[in-house]
Amino acid sequence: MRNFFLVLKFELLNLIKKKAFLISTAIICLIIIVGLTIPIIADSFGSPIFNKDENQVAEADKVSYGVLIEEDSIELSDLETLLPHINIITTDSKKELSDLTRNEDVVAGFIIKAPTKYDYLVKNTSSYDNNTYEMDSALLTLYRNKTLTEKGIDVSIVNEVYNVSVEHDVEVLGKDSMQNYLYTYILIFALYFIVIMYGQLIATSIASEKSNRSMEILVTSTSTESLIFGKVIAGALAGIIQFGIILLVANISYRINASAWDNSLDFIFDIPLNVLLTFSVFGILGYLFYLFAFGAIGALVSRTEDISASATPITIIFIIAFFISMFSMNAPDSLLLKVASFIPLSSFMAMFIRVSMGNVSTIHVIISLALLALSTGLIGILGAKIYKLGTLMYGNPVKLKTAIKLLREK
Amino acid sequence: MVLRKIIESRGDFMILELKNIHKSFSDVQVLHGVSFSITSGKALGFLGRNGAGKTTTIRILMGLFDANQGEILLNGQRFNPREHSIGYLPEERGLYPKQKVLEQLTYFGQLRGLNNKQAKENGLYWLERLGILDYKDKRLETLSKGNQQKVQIAETLLCNPDIVILDEPFSGLDPVNSQILKDIINELIKKGCLVIFSSHQMSYVEEFCQEIALIDKGNIVLTGDLKSIKKEYGMNRITLNSTNQSVHELKNILSTGVKDVKIIDTKNKGVIIELLNGKSKNRLLHDLLDLNIDIENFSIYEPSLTDIFVQKVGDN
Numbered sequence: 001m002r003n004f005f006l007v008l009k010f011e012l013l014n015l016i017k018k019k020a021f022l023i024s025t026a027i028i029c030l031i032i033i034v035g036l037t038i039p040i041i042a043d044s045f046g047s048p049i050f051n052k053d054e055n056q057v058a059e060a061d062k063v064s065y066g067v068l069i070e071e072d073s074i075e076l077s078d079l080e081t082l083l084p085h086i087n088i089i090t091t092d093s094k095k096e097l098s099d100l101t102r103n104e105d106v107v108a109g110f111i112i113k114a115p116t117k118y119d120y121l122v123k124n125t126s127s128y129d130n131n132t133y134e135m136d137s138a139l140l141t142l143y144r145n146k147t148l149t150e151k152g153i154d155v156s157i158v159n160e161v162y163n164v165s166v167e168h169d170v171e172v173l174g175k176d177s178m179q180n181y182l183y184t185y186i187l188i189f190a191l192y193f194i195v196i197m198y199g200q201l202i203a204t205s206i207a208s209e210k211s212n213r214s215m216e217i218l219v220t221s222t223s224t225e226s227l228i229f230g231k232v233i234a235g236a237l238a239g240i241i242q243f244g245i246i247l248l249v250a251n252i253s254y255r256i257n258a259s260a261w262d263n264s265l266d267f268i269f270d271i272p273l274n275v276l277l278t279f280s281v282f283g284i285l286g287y288l289f290y291l292f293a294f295g296a297i298g299a300l301v302s303r304t305e306d307i308s309a310s311a312t313p314i315t316i317i318f319i320i321a322f323f324i325s326m327f328s329m330n331a332p333d334s335l336l337l338k339v340a341s342f343i344p345l346s347s348f349m350a351m352f353i354r355v356s357m358g359n360v361s362t363i364h365v366i367i368s369l370a371l372l373a374l375s376t377g378l379i380g381i382l383g384a385k386i387y388k389l390g391t392l393m394y395g396n397p398v399k400l401k402t403a404i405k406l407l408r409e410k
Numbered sequence: 411m412v413l414r415k416i417i418e419s420r421g422d423f424m425i426l427e428l429k430n431i432h433k434s435f436s437d438v439q440v441l442h443g444v445s446f447s448i449t450s451g452k453a454l455g456f457l458g459r460n461g462a463g464k465t466t467t468i469r470i471l472m473g474l475f476d477a478n479q480g481e482i483l484l485n486g487q488r489f490n491p492r493e494h495s496i497g498y499l500p501e502e503r504g505l506y507p508k509q510k511v512l513e514q515l516t517y518f519g520q521l522r523g524l525n526n527k528q529a530k531e532n533g534l535y536w537l538e539r540l541g542i543l544d545y546k547d548k549r550l551e552t553l554s555k556g557n558q559q560k561v562q563i564a565e566t567l568l569c570n571p572d573i574v575i576l577d578e579p580f581s582g583l584d585p586v587n588s589q590i591l592k593d594i595i596n597e598l599i600k601k602g603c604l605v606i607f608s609s610h611q612m613s614y615v616e617e618f619c620q621e622i623a624l625i626d627k628g629n630i631v632l633t634g635d636l637k638s639i640k641k642e643y644g645m646n647r648i649t650l651n652s653t654n655q656s657v658h659e660l661k662n663i664l665s666t667g668v669k670d671v672k673i674i675d676t677k678n679k680g681v682i683i684e685l686l687n688g689k690s691k692n693r694l695l696h697d698l699l700d701l702n703i704d705i706e707n708f709s710i711y712e713p714s715l716t717d718i719f720v721q722k723v724g725d726n
Contacts, residue, residue, distance in 0.1 A: 006520050014509075213504025217565065220472050220498045221521040406436070 003222040007230025008237075015201070015238040025242050029249040036253040039260035062087045065131070066097045066106035066121075073114050074142055082138040097121060110135055115143045179267045180275070184329060184356040186268070188349055191283050192322050194239045196315070198287075199294035202235040203307045206298030206387070215391050224388035228299075229380065232291045239287065278355040278365070282372065286348020289376045290318060292383035299390035301397040310397050321346030325353055332358030342368050344375035424450040424485060424572065424604050431480035433466055439628065440466050443480065446623035446633045450572075453595070453605035455619035455636070455715075457612075459723050463628040464608055465501065468575055471606075472498060495522065497571030501578050501608070503562050507551035511537065511561055514550065515568060522569040529568070536564035540590060555582050563591065567598075574598055575606045580614055592617070612715040622715070626723040636715070643718055647711035648691060651680035654704040668697045675717075682711050 015021060064087040069076060080088055089106055091097040101109040101121045108131040109121030116139060120132055145155050206228075209215045218227055254261070254269050293314050301310050324346055328337035332353055340350035341364070351368045354360040386403050398406075426448050433441040441463050448454040458464045469475045471482060473491040482489040506514050512533050519529025537543045540560040545553055550561060559582040566574070576595070580588050595618055599605055609615055615622065622639065624632040632639065652660055657676050664671055664681065670689040674682040685694060698705060713721075 003521055006517070010517050212507055213500070213502040214506050216500040216502050216504055217498075217518060218521075219474055220496070220500075221518055223492075 003226040004230050007222070007226050008234045011205070011231050011234035012237055015234060016241065021238065021242065025245055028246050032246065032250045033253045036250065036257050036261075039262075040257055043260060064089055064106040065135075066091055066100040066109040068092070068094060068097045068109070068111045070111060070113050073112050073117075074139070078142050079138060082141055083134065086134065107131065112139070115139060115146065180357045181329065183268045183271050183275075184353055185326075187279050187283075188322070188325060188329075188353065190243060191287070191349060194243055195287055195290045195318060198235045198239040199290050199315075199318075200307070200311065202232060202291055203294040203298035203301075203311055204304050205231065205235075206295055207301050207304045207307055210299070210302050210391065211304060219388075219391050224391065225384045228292075228295055228384045228387040232288065232295045232380075232383070236284070236288055236291055240284070275352075275356045279352050281369065282348040282352050285369075285372045285376045286344075289344060289348070289372070289379055290314070292376070292379045296383040296386040296390070296403075297400075299387040300393075300400070300403055302393075306397045313400075317345055321349060325349035329353055329357065332356075342371060344372045347372050422450070423602075426489065426573070426604055427483045428467070428471070429481050429483065431467065431470060431482070432478045433463075433470060433475065433628075434478055441470075441477075441628040444625065444628070444630050445480075446630055448604055448606060448621065450604045451599060451602045452621060453599050453607050453619045455615035455622040456606050456608045456625070457610075457615065457622060457715075457719060458625035462625045462723070464625060465577070467625065468498075468577065468606070468608070471575070472496065494573055495569050495571045497566040497569065497574040499562060499566040499574075499576045499579055503559065505550055505558075505562060505565060508549055510547050510549055511542075511553070512546040515561070515565055518565050519568045524569055532568050532570070533564065536567055537561075539594070540564055540587075556584060556587060559583060560587065563594075567594070571603065573604045573606075575608075577608045578610070579607075580609065580611060612719060616715050624719065624722055631722050632718070639718065640713055640715075643713040643721075644711045646685045647674065647713075648683045648685065648694065649677070649680055649707060649709050649711045650683055650698070650705070651678070651707035652703050653706045657681060660703070663701055663703065667701050668694070677717075680707060 062085060065083070066089050067076070067079065068091045076088070076090060089100065091100065091109075094111060097109040097111065098121060100106045101123055104123060107122075108129075111119040111121070113119065118135060118139065120135075122129065122131070144158075148155050148158055209218065251269055254265060258266070294311060297311050297314065298307065301307055321340065321343075324336060324340050328334050328340070328350070331337070337350050337354060337358070340346040341354050341360075343350075347368045351360070351365060351372075355365060385407055386400075389403055389406055390398055427445075428447070429445050431441050431444040432439070444463065444467055446454070446456075456464055456467070466475065470477050471489075471491065484494075505518075509517075512530065515533035515537070516526065516529040519532055520526060524532065534543065534546065537546055540563060542553075542557050542560050542564075545557060545561075550558060553561065563579065566576070579591060579595070583591060592614075595605065595607075599618065605618070607615060607619055616636070619636060621634065622632065622636050623630055650660065655663065657679055660681050661673055661676070664673060664683065670686045671694065672684045672686055674684050676682070683694070685691070695705075695708060698708070
């Protein structure tokens with residue numbers, strides 16, 4: 001046990017003192033800090049993202065429309081009343097209107113031919129053009145008001161009847177998938193990256209000990225169990241520390257900037273305790289499960305360049321488990337996700353999604369957790385055996401099938 | 411730093427015995443009943459050609475592999491390498507290239523049961539003793555090959571071992587450093603350590619080892635006291651050089667004109683003759699004089715270890 005802690009300490013310090021670890025953590029934290037400070041930066045440049053009053057558009061910000069009203073089809077003052085956020089410039093001829101539009105003195109030109117008919121002049125069309133929509137609504141309102149008044153109907157009563165809105169309150173009895181989606185997505189993605197990154201790191205670390213032959217000294221100095229468990233758990237801790245720092249920085253940055261964000265990201269950061277707990281327990285066990293597998297792969301190769309080829313099968317299995325989980329996020333109670341949530345290869349992601357977004361009974365969570373914990377323990381023991389077997393086997397990479405056959409013979 | 415005595419005198423006598431060790435990998439049998447013994451205060455030269463089974467035997471001794479059959483005893487009790495302080499210098503050298511020298515020595519010392527302070531102290535002692543103290547805070551990969559080898563030796567001796575296994579310890583060392591290591595090995599032997607020395611440089615083996623075990627294709631083909639072995643191999647054998655005959659001529663004359671002799675080998679412009687059927691040295695001398703051979707050298711043959719090695723495990 002003493003040597004396990006010695007290996008753990010040595011490996012952990014090596015990992016977290018690495019430039020790659022320090023720089024990647026610093027860069028990610030910096031990006032998060034800058035990203036979450038954007039509203040404050042935007043405010044300081046006078047372009048607030050949140051809290052801006054839509055009705056108060058500064059005079060200077062108003063866009064201009066050029067208008068030519070033919071045959072007094074409508075009253076200019078009525079149009080100005082209905083389009084208060086637009087600066088309307090009247091013209092006397094089509095040529096004058098065309099010149100204004102071409103010279104971009106106005107964003108668009110309208111030749112109003114009848115109360116419900118106009119020609120639209122624009123220099124360049126754009127997919128974001130909503131000028132005709134603005135004019136359509138204004139002319140339609142003018143036409144309706146005029147017609148109703150002519151027929152002796154009170155416009156305000158009609159508006160009241162038509163504009164009444166049906167009120168409804170939402171009471172979510174299960175999970176609010178819309179709200180939970182984003183943080184579940186972020187956490188699953190984080191888990192994906194952390195497993196791939198640290199899995200490769202551990203496999204490389206073990207393979208390099210074989211290639212630089214320090215393995216000869218290590219295996220004669222302490223037990224192989226201390227070595228593999230110390231290494232894998234050190235790798236797992238380094239990942240957890242890095243992820244923890246990033247989460248902490250994100251949380252603090254958001255809390256500081258929450259008012260500037262108008263609290264609009266609260267739903268990402270206020271993750272319920274049970275979801276966090278499930279993520280932590282399942283995430284850590286699943287993470288360890290894959291790290292042991294990657295560790296064993298590292299022991300079966302003699303050169304670091306052989307790792308990517310040897311690690312391909314387990315990487316593919318992990319990616320399939322990841323995609324099943326990701327695609328099932330839209331249907332958290334689907335049969336596929338239910339099955340995946342009991343298979344240890346995918347349960348640490350699938351069960352987390354079910355707890356976070358779907359409906360799952362406690363007994364299912366306990367069964368899945370027990371299966372995952374048992375499998376992680378077994379793969380740890382198997383990993384240690386493969387590690388012991390593989391440590392002193394040099395040359396071509398040993399296939400997993402061969403390794404298991406050799407273990408059986410033993 | 412003041413040099414402190416790390417190598418302490420061993421009070422207990424130890425005898426380590428390997429008995430009938432068999433080992434197979436898959437269907438290939440690598441060791442076929444390896445047996446030899448070694449006592450403390452002596453060095454055993456463990457010799458053999460490449461691939462003969464030396465490293466496998468050492469790994470079984472270190473507990474890295476389990477033998478399929480046989481046992482290892484220390485003073486008659488089952489030997490458990492974890493219960494003893496063993497210094498092992500493997501043939502395949504390797505430490506952490508990117509770690510600082512003293513940092514990794516301290517780590518390995520701790521793994522072998524020393525506390526942090528002892529591990530550091532012992533590390534500093536051996537670095538000073540081997541003349542590389544200045545490199546204690548350097549990364550291993552920045553050191554020359556010879557100095558890296560010395561760090562590896564420091565690592566081997568770090569935990570004040572009872573049993574020392576040295577596999578080609580002199581490779582990469584210049585004559586001055588070789589002398590430093592020779593002194594250290596002699597000191598270990600004198601203090602009562604049990605030393606197993608494996609090398610292809612026979613002169614070193616002859617210098618240190620009172621006993622040898624010679625392994626060939628997984629079988630011990632020769633083991634025992636080196637002096638006795640040499641004596642046995644020299645028994646009834648004569649080295650003969652002539653001033654007026656070439657080796658070829660000598661061989662012809664002896665094979666046709668002298669009875670009860672067998673030419674074993676040729677060496678240093680002379681021949682090595684084995685006396686058969688109780689023929690005496692005096693009788694042979696008379697025969698040679700009768701044949702008018704002008705004798706330059708007529709002496710009892712004393713084989714070198716290389717001769718014995720080649721004779722026992724050579725291709726012929």
